[in-house]
Amino acid sequence: MSALSVKPPRGTRDFYPEDLRLRDWLFEHFHHVARRFGFEQVDAPVVEHAELFTRKAGEEIVEQLYHFTMHDRHLALRGEITPSIARMVMARAGGLRMPLRWYSIPQCWRYERMTRGRRREHYQWNMDIWGEPGPDAEAELIAAVCMALERMGLGPADVRIRISSRALVEETLRRDVLRRRPEVFEPLCVMVDKIPKLGADAVVELLSDADGPVALEPPAARQVVELLSAQDLDEIAGAAAPDSAAVAELRQLFDLLGAYGLADWIRFDASVVRGLAYYTGVVFEAFDAAGALRSVCGGGRYDRLLESLGGPAVPAVGFGFGDAVILELLAEKGLVPDLPRELDDVVYAFGTAERPAAAQLAMRLRRDGRRVELVLGRPKLKRAMADADRAGAARIWLLGPDELGRGVAKVRDLATGEERDEKLGD
Ligand code: HAM
Numbered sequence: 001m002s003a004l005s006v007k008p009p010r011g012t013r014d015f016y017p018e019d020l021r022l023r024d025w026l027f028e029h030f031h032h033v034a035r036r037f038g039f040e041q042v043d044a045p046v047v048e049h050a051e052l053f054t055r056k057a058g059e060e061i062v063e064q065l066y067h068f069t070m071h072d073r074h075l076a077l078r079g080e081i082t083p084s085i086a087r088m089v090m091a092r093a094g095g096l097r098m099p100l101r102w103y104s105i106p107q108c109w110r111y112e113r114m115t116r117g118r119r120r121e122h123y124q125w126n127m128d129i130w131g132e133p134g135p136d137a138e139a140e141l142i143a144a145v146c147m148a149l150e151r152m153g154l155g156p157a158d159v160r161i162r163i164s165s166r167a168l169v170e171e172t173l174r175r176d177v178l179r180r181r182p183e184v185f186e187p188l189c190v191m192v193d194k195i196p197k198l199g200a201d202a203v204v205e206l207l208s209d210a211d212g213p214v215a216l217e218p219p220a221a222r223q224v225v226e227l228l229s230a231q232d233l234d235e236i237a238g239a240a241a242p243d244s245a246a247v248a249e250l251r252q253l254f255d256l257l258g259a260y261g262l263a264d265w266i267r268f269d270a271s272v273v274r275g276l277a278y279y280t281g282v283v284f285e286a287f288d289a290a291g292a293l294r295s296v297c298g299g300g301r302y303d304r305l306l307e308s309l310g311g312p313a314v315p316a317v318g319f320g321f322g323d324a325v326i327l328e329l330l331a332e333k334g335l336v337p338d339l340p341r342e343l344d345d346v347v348y349a350f351g352t353a354e355r356p357a358a359a360q361l362a363m364r365l366r367r368d369g370r371r372v373e374l375v376l377g378r379p380k381l382k383r384a385m386a387d388a389d390r391a392g393a394a395r396i397w398l399l400g401p402d403e404l405g406r407g408v409a410k411v412r413d414l415a416t417g418e419e420r421d422e423k424l425g426d
Contacts (some may be wrong), residue, residue, distance in 0.1 A: 141317060
């Protein structure tokens with residue numbers, strides 16, 4: 001029989017203690033910022049009914065679904081949590097006090113083609129606001145992203161948040177190239193989202209593929225790609241309706257973000273359309289300033305998702321912020337902290353006779369709030385001291401027959417080497 005592979009499935013990770021310390025450090029930033037903004041944490045099952053995710057063909061996320069049938073049920077691992085959150089909102093529709101501010105840190109599964117920062121499993125910090133239609137909600141969310149990045153040591157020179165509006169792009173295209181075929185807007189966005197990955201020419205080909213869902217004439221497809229290369233809101237506003245609500249909303253959002261003191265972080269960029277079909281309004285993505293990595297985070301407004309699942313109309317906006325890309329970026333910038341194991345005390349018994357007293361001492365210290373390792377087995381004292389030192393413990397407590405006889409333990413300060421006796425008490 002061949003030996004079992006020690007590697008986890010490709011694209012997935014094991015978390016050894018040092019990896020988990022780093023993950024906890026990152027998650028602590030997510031928790032901290034979400035709570036600072038008054039958000040409550042929620043979670044949902046990793047496995048859902050597949051139909052929750054299989055909304056529309058063409059989206060990569062649907063093609064990448066890990067799914068299986070068991071006992072006649074078609075189930076899938078979540079590729080994102082947004083549909084589950086929508087399901088939860090729908091289950092209590094009417095009973096929830098709006099606006100809702102929910103956050104979550106789900107592990108998400110996508111059978112991706114692996115590239116740097118793109119994995120088959122990742123954790124994703126989500127913040128979503130339900131029940132608030134205006135850009136005030138978008139501004140809060142973008143401010144939360146910036147606060148998290150700042151806490152990690154990153155600034156506007158490292159990360160840019162690019163903002164656009166699907167409503168604006170839709171409105172503009174409907175005045176022109178999509179006048180007669182407004183229904184192809186969603187698949188068009190999914191294709192345009194691939195420009196950074198495939199290049200503009202390949203996307204023009206996709207858009208003009210006569211057998212594809214969009215099937216534009218090649219000049220119209222080129223026109224779409226050109227329109228979406230605008231980096232200046234005034235430029236695209238010129239092509240929109242004079243009284244465009246989407247333009248007004250974007251201007252309001254930029255003004256608001258200015259008031260938050262975030263003007264340096266943000267840019268208008270019409271090419272941000274997002275790869276998920278459900279977005280309806282403002283969309284945004286954060287990228288490393290060098291443009292070397294995939295998006296650090298992405299989100300936007302999805303006012304029609306609940307209705308598309310059969311629920312009432314409730315406006316919603318949110319973002320997902322992955323763990324993998326940000327850790328790549330932090331490593332590049334030398335901002336990954338050194339996180340040693342956290343241990344305060346080590347308790348060492350010289351022999352079996354001193355074990356009960358050592359266990360009692362360890363428990364007393366633990367109840368006092370110290371992090372305590374009771375040495376197991378019978379290692380030599382020298383080895384136990386070296387291990388305690390390596391683990392970062394401040395003190396080692398030694399219990400031999402002499403100490404036990406005197407009702408004390410010897411405490412050695414591992415930094416200074418100083419020793420003193422301490423009463424064992426009751
Ligand atoms: P998304 O753009 O698919 O959006 O993912 C959000 C973030 O998750 C990305 O910017 C990236 O940091 C991370 N991410 C996604 N896929 C991978 C992967 N294969 N490997 C590593 N990291 C990845 C959504 O999922 C939306 N549901 C976000 C949202 C919440 N929109 C509204 N609310």
